[in-house]
Amino acid sequence: MDSKAFFKLNYGVYIVSSSADGKDGGCVINTMAQVTSSPARLSIALNKNNHTLKLIETSGTFSGVVLSDDVEMDLIKRFGFQSGRDVNKYDGLPQGRDGLHNPYPTQGVCARFACRVISTLDVGTHVIIIGEVEEAEVMDEKTPGLTYSDYHVKKNGATPPNAPSYQENAGRTVGYRCSVCGYILESDTLPDDFICPVCGKDASYFVKL
Ligand SMILES: Cc1cc2nc3c(=O)[nH]c(=O)nc-3n(C[C@H](O)[C@H](O)[C@H](O)COP(=O)(O)O)c2cc1C
Known part of the structure; x- marks a missing residue:
């Protein structure tokens, strides 16, 4: 199996959110897709370890926003590289609330949806x-x-x-991979003072490929 074939698949980048027991949360996903038009239905795939899945299972609803082409990376870091178990991702963030009581970010987004869960399918890790x-x-x-x-x-x-599309080392054999977020520095050397541009961890978190 050539794992590089999976990199030919196209996706967008989204944030899904929900609210349960007075707590708001959400995470970045690349797996939102429209599956039917009448009635309009969306599918999302969430890792079983994600806190957002627990919120959606409890509330039975979720919001989904389409991130804009010019979105700040900080929004993706906030929602994609830390867990709602440890931080309140909506603290201090410009936000709205839909008619199903789900929060959603209002900056760096070009469309939003409010959804009621009608079905779930256990597919192993997700x-x-x-x-x-x-x-x-x-x-x-x-x-x-x-x-x-x-x-x-x-x-x-x-x-x-x-993320379902994660591949360890992403097919590359030269460089250093951040063990926290998966970012790969394509270089023969790793400077001592290097800071991961995605999650902010220092050089000690990097492993040589
Ligand atoms: C570009 C990108 C795409 C991602 N896609 C998915 C996805 O489709 N499904 C998923 O479960 N997690 C995905 N993730 C990972 C979650 O956003 C990440 O694990 C997050 O920290 C979970 O937060 P939570 O525990 O608060 O739910 C993606 C992250 C990034 C940055």
Whole structure:
């Protein structure tokens, strides 16, 4: 099996969020897709270790935003490289609340959806959730959604282990990989004072490929 074939698949980059027992949370995903139009339904795939999955299972609803092409990497770091178990990701963030009581970020996003869970499927490491769309809104007419490819190529973004598309070392054999977020520094040397541009960890967290 040539694992590089999986890199030919195209995705967007999204944040799904929910609220349960008075706590808000959410995470970055690349696996949101429309599966039917009438009625409109979306699917998402969430790792069983993700706190966001627990929130969605409890509340039975979720919001999904499409990240804009010009989104700040800080928003992706906030939602994609730390867990709601440890921090409140919505603290101090410009946000809205949909009609199903889910929070959603309002900056760096071009569209949003509010969904009610109608079905789930256990697929091993992840759970696929089907949501029926109850609200849909364009939030920025001009800016296109960020593609997963541009996230990697233009923004030098990394894929953490909980993402379904994660591949250890991503097919590369030269460089250093951040053991926390998966970012790969393509270089023969690792400077002592190197700081991971994605998650902010120092050089001691890097392993040689
Ligand atoms: C670009 C990108 C794509 C990701 N895609 C997914 C995904 O499709 N499913 C998933 O479960 N996690 C995905 N993740 C990982 C979660 O965002 C990450 O594990 C997050 O810290 C979980 O937070 P939580 O514990 O608060 O839910 C992705 C992360 C990034 C940066």
